[in-house]
Amino acid sequence: MTAADNGHGKQAMPVSLSPSSLPQAGERDAVSLREFQDQALLQLSGVGKHFGGLAALSEVSLHIRRGEIYGLIGPNGAGKTTLFNVITGLYQLDEGALTFDGVAYVHCKPHVLAEAGIARTFQNIRLFANMSALENIMVGRHVRTRTGIWGALSRNAAACAEERAIAQRARELLRYVGIDRPHQTLAKHLSYGEQRRLEIARALATEPALLALDEPAAGMNATETESLKSLLQAIRASGITVLLIEHDVKLIMGLCDRVAVLDYGKKIAEGIPEEVRRNPAVIAAYLGGEAA
Amino acid sequence: MKFNQKSKLLLTALAFALLLLPFATDALFGRGWVRIADFALLYIMLALGLNIVVGYAGLLDLGYIAFFAVGAYNYALLSSPQFGLHWPAWAVLPLGALLACCFGVLLGAPTLRLRGDYLAIVTLGFGEIIRIFLNNLNAPVNITNGPQGISMIDPVRVGGFSLGATQEIFGISLPSVHLYYYLFLLFTLLVVCVSRRLEDSRIGRAWMAIREDEVAAEAMGINTRDIKLLAFAMGATFGGLSGGLFAGLQGFISPESFGLMESIMILCMVVLGGMGNIAGVVLGGVLLALLPEAFRHGAGPVQQALFGKALVDPESLRMLLFGLALIAVMLLRPAGLWPSSVRRRELEADDGVAQQEQETVYDRSR
Numbered sequence: 001m002t003a004a005d006n007g008h009g010k011q012a013m014p015v016s017l018s019p020s021s022l023p024q025a026g027e028r029d030a031v032s033l034r035e036f037q038d039q040a041l042l043q044l045s046g047v048g049k050h051f052g053g054l055a056a057l058s059e060v061s062l063h064i065r066r067g068e069i070y071g072l073i074g075p076n077g078a079g080k081t082t083l084f085n086v087i088t089g090l091y092q093l094d095e096g097a098l099t100f101d102g103v104a105y106v107h108c109k110p111h112v113l114a115e116a117g118i119a120r121t122f123q124n125i126r127l128f129a130n131m132s133a134l135e136n137i138m139v140g141r142h143v144r145t146r147t148g149i150w151g152a153l154s155r156n157a158a159a160c161a162e163e164r165a166i167a168q169r170a171r172e173l174l175r176y177v178g179i180d181r182p183h184q185t186l187a188k189h190l191s192y193g194e195q196r197r198l199e200i201a202r203a204l205a206t207e208p209a210l211l212a213l214d215e216p217a218a219g220m221n222a223t224e225t226e227s228l229k230s231l232l233q234a235i236r237a238s239g240i241t242v243l244l245i246e247h248d249v250k251l252i253m254g255l256c257d258r259v260a261v262l263d264y265g266k267k268i269a270e271g272i273p274e275e276v277r278r279n280p281a282v283i284a285a286y287l288g289g290e291a292a
Numbered sequence: 293m294k295f296n297q298k299s300k301l302l303l304t305a306l307a308f309a310l311l312l313l314p315f316a317t318d319a320l321f322g323r324g325w326v327r328i329a330d331f332a333l334l335y336i337m338l339a340l341g342l343n344i345v346v347g348y349a350g351l352l353d354l355g356y357i358a359f360f361a362v363g364a365y366n367y368a369l370l371s372s373p374q375f376g377l378h379w380p381a382w383a384v385l386p387l388g389a390l391l392a393c394c395f396g397v398l399l400g401a402p403t404l405r406l407r408g409d410y411l412a413i414v415t416l417g418f419g420e421i422i423r424i425f426l427n428n429l430n431a432p433v434n435i436t437n438g439p440q441g442i443s444m445i446d447p448v449r450v451g452g453f454s455l456g457a458t459q460e461i462f463g464i465s466l467p468s469v470h471l472y473y474y475l476f477l478l479f480t481l482l483v484v485c486v487s488r489r490l491e492d493s494r495i496g497r498a499w500m501a502i503r504e505d506e507v508a509a510e511a512m513g514i515n516t517r518d519i520k521l522l523a524f525a526m527g528a529t530f531g532g533l534s535g536g537l538f539a540g541l542q543g544f545i546s547p548e549s550f551g552l553m554e555s556i557m558i559l560c561m562v563v564l565g566g567m568g569n570i571a572g573v574v575l576g577g578v579l580l581a582l583l584p585e586a587f588r589h590g591a592g593p594v595q596q597a598l599f600g601k602a603l604v605d606p607e608s609l610r611m612l613l614f615g616l617a618l619i620a621v622m623l624l625r626p627a628g629l630w631p632s633s634v635r636r637r638e639l640e641a642d643d644g645v646a647q648q649e650q651e652t653v654y655d656r657s658r
Contacts, residue, residue: 042644048442074639124512128504131497139501143513147496149522152493153486166494206513 020067021218040170041066041101041210041241042087042118048095049079049086049265056082057265060096064163064210069232069242071256071273073249075285078246079265083121084214087243088120089113101209115143121199122217123245129188133198135178136187140205173201177231197231211235212243217251229255253277261285310477314470325585326469330541332581333476334534339561339577340483341530348496349523350503352412354555355399359528361550362395363388363535365426365436368545371446374437376539381448383534386633393525393533395422400524404517407506419555426547441546448475448540455540472541479537481637483530487570490526500568519635564621566628575630589615609630 026200040063049057057079064070072080087092087098089110098105100116119140128136145166151159174183179195181190190198196216203211213232217225229251236242252259253273261269261276263285269276276282300529317325338360345353366388370379399418403411430438447456447468455471490496498519501509510516539545565576591606591613621629 090507090511108509109515110510111513111515114511120511122508126505126508128501128508130504131500135497135500139509139514140512142494142498142501147494149490149526152495153489155489163493174446202512227577 015291039066039102040064040099042243043099044083044087044096045099046096047083047086047093047098049082049091050094055265057086057093058095060262060265060267062260062267062270064243066209066241067236067239068257069233069236069244069255071252071259072243072262073247073252074262075260078262078285080262081214083262084120084212084243084245087113088118088212099124111143114206114208115207117207118212119203119206119210120212121196121203121214121216123196123218125199127187127199127202129186129194130214131187132184133174133181133187133190134167134170134183136198136202137173137205138166139282140202141166141169143206173205176204177201178227191206193220196228200231200235201280204240206235208240210241213245214245216244217248225251307350310487314473318467318470318645323467323469326467326473328582328585330469330476332578333473333480334538334541335558335561335581336480336574336577337476337483337530337534337537338558339565339573340480340487341527341534342558343527343562343568343570343573344487344490344499344530345523345527346562347573348491348499348503349520350499351403351520351523352408352415353524353527354412354552354559355422356415356527356531356558357550358399358419358422358433359376359392359395359531360535361422361426362392362528362540363532364539364545364550365442365535366391366532367536367539368442368445369435373444374442378446380450381536382450382539383448384575385448385533388536389529392528392535395532396526397521399528404520416552416555419550419552422633423547423550427549436547440546441548443542443544445543445545447537447543447576448472448518448537456543461536472537475487476537476541479533483533484570484574486530491551491570495519504521509514526596560618564618564628566631569628572630572632576628579629581622583617584610 009275037262044063045061047057047060048055059078060083066227070105074080082091086093089105089108089112091108100113100118103116105113105116128139131139147159147162149160158254171183177200178195179190179197179201181194187195196232200211200213200216210232216232217228221251223250230246232242232255243257244252258271259269259273259276260267261279262283263281268281268285271279294567299499313329314326319324338356341359342353342356345356346353354503367381367384369375370377370380370384370387372378399415403414406414426436428441430440436442447454453459455475456468458465459469460466460469498509498514501514502516502519506516538549561576561580562573563576564580565574566572587610588606591604591609592602595602595604595606625631
């Protein structure tokens with residue numbers, strides 16, 4: 001029995017993941033809802049990032065629409081993770097502009113972007129290893145909760161209620177990503193696949209509008225990848241936009257609505273997966289030289 | 293928090309033991325040991341304060357004694373003949389804590405980008421700067437009296453009730469050291485309580501997240517700058533509070549009491565007792581406050597009995613034995629004498645998990 005078969009596919013899902021910014025379907029008529037969805041949630045224009053003389057990114061422009069799963073692929077060293085770090089504020093961009101949800105963010109710290117609604121996972125899992133699985137997710141609630149030092153010390157009614165809500169939400173999310181373990185299990189004692197999913201749960205706890213996943217399927221076997229796929233689909237269905245870096249071409253092709261390809265820090269192709277797969281520039285980038 | 297019958301009983305017994313301790317110590321070992329118990333309580337407060345910075349937030353601070361000094365000098369300057377000021381303790385003690393808190397932020401702010409070794413070096417420098425300032429602020433305007441220190445500091449006094457003299461309460465005669473013991477016990481309990489509540493809160497989790505992985509913490513929306521400053525400020529507050537109490541008890545302070553060795557001693561209490569675990573830190577504080585004294589008093593007589601004369605100066609033997617004890621503890625119990633339950637689980641569970649992980653891998657590949 002693995003976590004894979006207590007399944008995310010058949011989610012009863014008591015959990016609503018919708019960020020509050022998303023309009024409810026009932027509130028708007030169908031046409032304007034589609035317009036709303038067509039707006040770019042994240043817009044990058046002419047983004048450049050240099051490390052010394054090395055241009056890790058140059059002139060990258062892309063826009064991610066609300067509610068889609070957007071794939072980012074490219075050979076090793078193409079600048080995918082750099083782009084991720086720029087989007088989530090770990091790196092400051094040298095050129096260009098980043099607009100998220102209609103607001104331009106210039107030289108913002110990661111926590112500002114997290115508050116704005118961008119949550120991420122890391123290529124090399126970066127959980128809080130010596131904290132329990134539940135606590136890891138509870139940390140994710142930090143940005144959406146407010147208890148300060150006085151609340152913590154006085155433990156007044158508001159602080160206690162918030163603390164209970166945090167724990168409650170964390171338990172829901174733990175179940176949602178299918179981690180079936182005692183809540184006190186330390187993060188570092190979870191299996192590899194569980195750690196990957198715990199990272200997603202932690203990111204979801206921040207109530208993101210955009211969930212950015214850096215190679216979530218790396219090192220997973222076929223069963224785990226399949227369960228990850230249904231998890232991502234469930235997340236998208238709940239209204240969260242997903243940005244995905246992945247090497248697993250099958251996963252990308254089966255999951256993404258649109259795909260962008262990076263090579264040497266430049267965007268060489270963008271479009272629906274079928275087109276991108278046939279794009280000669282992409283084939284050349286992957287197979288090398290003049291192969292196309 | 294719920295207590296079952298057994299732990300209730302245990303807690304009551306502990307409370308009685310703590311209340312009767314000064315009388316028992318006085319009767320068994322003499323008054324000097326009650327004073328040592330007072331100092332042990334001060335050290336516990338300091339260790340718990342440093343535990344917030346080092347144990348929770350994972351910021352290695354080697355200059356922590358500076359905040360103790362700030363609190364002590366604040367008390368000494370405001371209630372001693374130095375400036376002819378005799379402010380009441382209930383005003384001076386909170387002021388000292390507040391002042392130390394400000395210093396915590398002041399010293400914390402420039403170190404925000406530093407981690408690990410570099411942070412340790414810078415904080416060590418700050419600790420020394422404060423001490424050297426205190427040492428040299430006697431010219432051109434005499435503020436701190438320089439290396440001679442400040443003497444004749446008022447004892448802690450509340451209204452007309454002075455802790456500096458023997459007092460009769462309910463027919464029981466309580467000497468000054470006893471009175472200070474109860475005052476310190478009260479403040480120690482307060483500090484323990486505050487630590488506990490902080491540990492298990494949104495703020496406490498944010499500190500631990502920073503300790504575990506600062507980049508991930510920031511990506512999860514934690515404003516690491518503010519949260520780290522908060523840790524420095526909270527730790528410094530406890531330091532300032534115990535500094536004021538120290539000045540009141542001692543009646544005399546000089547920069548000598550605030551050297552690097554003291555910072556290291558407090559850090560040892562935290563690390564040795566069990567970083568991040570309140571009970572462990574308290575244990576570390578008690579042991580490290582008592583052991584050197586026990587060696588000091590015990591080394592002479594024991595040598596007399598064994599060799600007929602004192603071969604080694606008890607004072608130097610004391611530090612030697614102390615160092616050996618530290619090394620032994622670190623080798624035998626690397627997570628501290630009383631590690632937090634999480635750490636203990638880490639150490640115990642490793643085998644089980646390795647096996648489980650193996651099984652999982654097999655399960656999945658089938």
